[in-house]
Amino acid sequence: MSTLVFGHKAPDTDSTGSPILWAWYMNEVLGHSAEAVLLGEPNTEAAWLLQKYDLPKPRIIDDVEDGQRVVIVDTNNPAELPANIANADIRRIIDHHRLVAGLSTKGPIDITVKPLACTATIMHELMGDDAAKMPEWAKGTMLACILSDTLAFRSPTTTETDKALAESLASDLGVQVEIFASEMFAAKSDVSAFSDAELLRMDSKEAEIDGKTFRVSVLETTSPDQVLSRKDSLMSAMETVAKEDGVDQVLLFVVDILKEEATMLIPNDMVRSMAEKSFSTVCGDADYVVLPGIISRKKQIMPNLTL
Structure with a gap:
């Protein structure tokens, strides 16, 4: 039986690239049978990565069977994993998020x-030393994962370890970090082909805050106007998506990578009050609020959300 390696639902670049990298390591270095799989369609940036290195898109699975050997990467949250994960044979977890019970x-x-x-x-x-065995496509994949999660070192989640590794990988590949990142971000910013509901689910995580459940959606882009021009229809879709996904509210933050700020949509009074309490801002009667310096869901958005 092969071990399935996967990340979270709504796979971004890290949750697409990291399973591929670890499956390569298990197969080619450790000599174990492993397969990278996804829990949904990769986003546009992750799709760009697959195309750039001519990598086959991993098989998409809906669930796992009882006893299936799995390695979980880029999450440890059951809400972001297959429904039957409790009956799988979890062999390893590799993650950089807070622990969730x-x-x-x-x-x-x-x-x-x-x-x-x-x-x-x-x-x-x-x-360890086996990382030197990575082929060019694997180095490029690792570089893309780091630049995506750090927003090319703009995110407050960036550490010196991440930055040093990315710069070393870029040197090995003979590429410039900013040019490589700009190609990635351009791919991520083209959301014209997606419906409002797809945009709201594309890069989202579920959270419980003060007894209410939320889908917290973040769209990172170098072209925020392309998303914000759909503001009215997106706010209408928030209510539909919330009902379909069984949450109380959908929150949407449109992150402008270049200006290093987020625009939060304000569809109702509950979200208005939440924005003001969470980010020490005043929304007034506007249906959006700009949050300067807010670009990281993990460090700046999720920890501050309060009702």
Whole structure:
């Protein structure tokens, strides 16, 4: 039986690239049978990565069977994993997010959770000297994961470890970080083909805050006007998506990568009050609020959300 390696639902670049990297390491270095899979369609930036290095899109799965051996990367949150994850045989977890209760394993396992910006950076450390065996496509994939999660070192989640590794990988590949990142961000910014509901689910995480449940959506872009021009229809879709996904409210933050600020949509009075309490701002009667310096969901948005 092959071990399935996967990240969270709504896979971004790190949750697409990291399973591919770890499956390569298990197959080619450790000599174990492994397959990278996804829990949904990769976003446009992750799709760009697959195309750039001519990588086949991993198989998309809806759930896992009882006893299936799995390695979980880039999450440890059961809400972001297959419904039957509790009955799988979890062999390892590699992550950089806060611990969330709920996962149970059949025995002791290797768990690595580090305060780094990117799962791929942690994997590089775990590979040790074997990381030197990575082919060019793997180095490019690792670089893309780091630049995506750090917003090319703009995010407050960035550590010196992430930055040094990205610069080393770029040097090995003979590419310039800013040019490589700008190509990635351009791909991420083209959301014209997606419906409002797809945009709201594209890069989102579920959270419980003061007894209410939320889908917290973040769209990182160098062209925020392309998203904000759809503001009215997006706010209408928030209510539909909330009902369909069984949450109380959808929150949307449109992150302008270049200006390093987020625009939060304000569809109702509850979100208005939440924005003012969470970010010490005043919304007035506007249906959006600009939050200067807010670009990281993990460090700046999620920890501050309050009702």
